[in-house]
Amino acid sequence: KNVEKLRTAEQSDNMTACRLVLTEMEKHEDGWPFLKPVNFKQFPTYKKYIKNPMDFTTMKNKLRDSLYKTRGEFASDTRLVFNNCMIFNEDESDVGKAGHTMRKYFEQRWKDLLLS
Numbered sequence: 548k549n550v551e552k553l554r555t556a557e558q559s560d561n562m563t564a565c566r567l568v569l570t571e572m573e574k575h576e577d578g579w580p581f582l583k584p585v586n587f588k589q590f591p592t593y594k595k596y597i598k599n600p601m602d603f604t605t606m607k608n609k610l611r612d613s614l615y616k617t618r619g620e621f622a623s624d625t626r627l628v629f630n631n632c633m634i635f636n637e638d639e640s641d642v643g644k645a646g647h648t649m650r651k652y653f654e655q656r657w658k659d660l661l662l663s
């Protein structure tokens with residue numbers, strides 16, 4: 548019983564760092580392109596090129612529903628957001644530049660939080 552409780556407690560600690568960095572990315576001034584799923588009507592070719600769309604709201608819902616078993620799974624979805632962005636958007640476009648900024652921001656914060 549205690550082992551179970553301990554594991555759940557550890558699990559929620561792991562997810563605290565995820566919730567924190569996700570909140571920071573949602574508030575970041577360059578986070579705007581990634582807040583919601585890309586609208587396929589607005590970008591008709593998106594689903595042709597991007598096989599696994601991901602965005603911050605979807606990640607928030609997955610955290611809420613405990614769909615991330617490890618911090619690594621959360622980090623993978625975050626990197627998916629920015630890799631999709633680099634596939635679809637020119638580096639010099641507003642969205643492309645925001646993607647690079649947010650990717651750098653995430654990787655630095657992820658390091659800070661996990662080595663703390």
Ligand SMILES: Cc1ncccc1N[C@@H](C)c1cnc2ccsc2c1
Binds near residue numbers: 579581589
């Ligand atoms: C991250 C991403 N990748 C590819 C396409 C779109 C997006 N983001 C949406 C929100 C977006 C990005 N930029 C604009 C500009 C006018 S509407 C709109 C919506």
